[in-house]
Amino acid sequence: MKTIKQLFAILAVLVVSFTIIQGQPAIAHAATDDSLAAIQKRGKLVMATSPDYPPYEFQTNQKGKSKVVGMDVSIAKQIAKDLHVKLVIKSMTFDSLLVALETGKADMVMAGMNPTPERRQSVDFSDIYYVGGQDFLVNKDEASKYPNQKSLANQKVGAQTGTLQYNLAKKHIPGVTVKGMDKGADLILALKTHKLVAVGMEKPAAEAYVKNDPSLVAISSTYNLDENSSGSAIAFRKGSDSLVTAVNKSLKDIKQDNLIHKVYLKDAGKYMKVNTANTSMGHYWTYFAKGVQYTLIIAAVSGVIGVVLGVLLALMRLSKVKVFKWLSVSYIEFVRGTPLMVQVLFVYFGVGVIVNLPALISGIIAVSLNSGAYIAEIIRGGIDSVSKGQDEAAQSLGLSRSDIMKSVILPQALKNIWPALGNEFISLIKESSIVSIIGVTDLIYQLNIVRADTYRGVMPVFIAMVLYFIMTFGLTRILNHFEGRMQHD
Known part of the structure; x- marks a missing residue:
């Protein structure tokens, strides 16, 4: 029953907050332009x-x-x-x-x-400032098989998510299965690996790909479109x-x-x-270097903030004060029950209505808040794993509760949770890639830029994969070093 009440309380706070956030721009516009x-x-x-x-x-x-x-x-x-x-x-x-x-x-x-x-x-x-028309990209070796829009019936066709091309293909091509993706480079890669038979694009964009990639050809659409909407x-x-x-x-x-x-x-x-x-990856090394730099900054800062927040939440959850315990449990359950991508979007766009935060700061805040909830549970488990006899022995020596926690419980808990804490730090490096959706120039963001610029789909992905492995492997060795020292203490 308490859990249900907590859930309704959380939802009520969110609804009120969202209403306030949504209402502000409307009031501003209504007053004057x-x-x-x-x-x-x-x-x-x-x-x-x-x-x-x-x-x-x-x-x-x-x-x-x-x-x-x-x-x-x-x-x-x-x-x-x-x-x-x-x-x-x-x-x-x-x-x-x-x-x-x-x-x-x-x-x-x-x-x-x-x-x-x-x-x-x-x-x-x-x-309207430009009318380019609509085309489809197909593989050159399948051009005879798919010479026109009619031949795409009952096939898999790709388009960028949320675009006119996505809706047009779905509406006007009989039996088509439309695959939506966020990036044009992803669509081209799916086309060239034959996961799609065609990709819908505006004519100038399709022509740009054809000029720079001889393995592709463009076919014209037969949509009857109103220029005011197309x-x-x-x-x-x-x-x-x-x-x-x-x-x-x-x-x-x-x-x-x-x-x-x-x-x-x-x-x-x-x-x-x-x-x-020059489409060599060496020519774009500064892009990848910048992506690695931002990825490490986000992971490092979020890791530190996450540990501080995690310790605070864990202590609140173990507290005998019901309000602190309720707040901690509510926060942890809510954060763990919502996707990190949604949290990033909410911090940047939702909170950004009140405080105009830069994309990088918003990304760090969202990743930190998310990590803090998981670290809190790791720390709580570590504290619970320490024998109660340690607590009783410390009390018999006359130590205060704060001294017991700081000098006896937490050091032993840290030794027990170090492997799990290390896994969370490694996950931070990989999970931080989600901030690319709000324009933070991390490694994934830079990867997509290189793919779009060079018209090469696979090699930039491979480079990014290697760089992520180097970062995570290096961190793993460092964490293992400190774990070994703890075992000998």
Whole structure:
């Protein structure tokens, strides 16, 4: 009965918190539209994008440094110039973009996004700035087998999750099984390993892959589409009328001067040629090095915070004070009962509505809070494993409860739990990869950038796998060294 009451109490707190968080932006928008004035006042325009979709947006390696480029980036720079502000680009996965917009992490989203009726219910859109059309990518050796859209009936077709291409394939191809993935590079890898027979993409992106990968060919779709929902547009928070008006003015000038075809697409093509001129993994070593650096920082800081939080929660759970015990049990059960990915998203987007936390800080907080719950149970088990005779002997010597815990119980418990604690530290290195979904440049994030830039699906994955093994194996040897010393003490 107590457990049920605790569960309902936790859910009630979450519902109230979520209502407060969700209500704040709505109130702000209802009062007045200061979207343009706010941007001009702070002097920067924040654009969220998923830079894995050439030629719209992708990353290029310039003298060892990563830079987001592409047609959409060029358009955004012109818009920022017209507004007399600086452009700031935030990178994250495609399915997180609109969430970032709605929670105030970005002022606009540009990602070759189509203004579908479903999306228009949640966000505002600019005028259409580009209509590229729809294609399918198929393997060249299967081009005769799948020459057109009709031949894809009853087959497995891939598309990026949450995109127009995903919904179109599901709706218009008879008997199709649509496989959604977050990254275009993952879809291409699945296609080339024959897990898919085709991948739906916008025509410019499909053409970019074909130009840089001779094993692929593009076939045109036969969708009968309305340009108002199938073209590319810029997304804004609901009620951003003044900002949308200003951006539409810039887009009108861009289209009148035909800058997209005359300049922006050509510039994107030049960057793509630079990327594919040298696709060796050695050329991208700085990407992997940066990914390892961020992965180790997240794991190390989260590990330290997790241990401190874990000790506190374990002591609270063993406390005779019912409130402390209830809080500890509630926290541990809730954290262990929800996925780490959801926790990362909530800290970054949910808490971020109240406090605008950077992606790296949000990732560290989420991983730390998650790790603390598991470490708490490890420490509690270690404390329980210490013989009660040790406690009684310490009491007979006149030691206080705090001295007994600090000098007698915890040192012995640490010796007992060291292997389990070591496993948690090793898991932190691997689990920290989930923060890539909010744009933290850890090893997984950098891996996906290299795959998108080089059009190579397998080798970057292999390199990342080796690097993870080196990190975890090295930590294992260090932990074993200290475990051996404990055994001899």
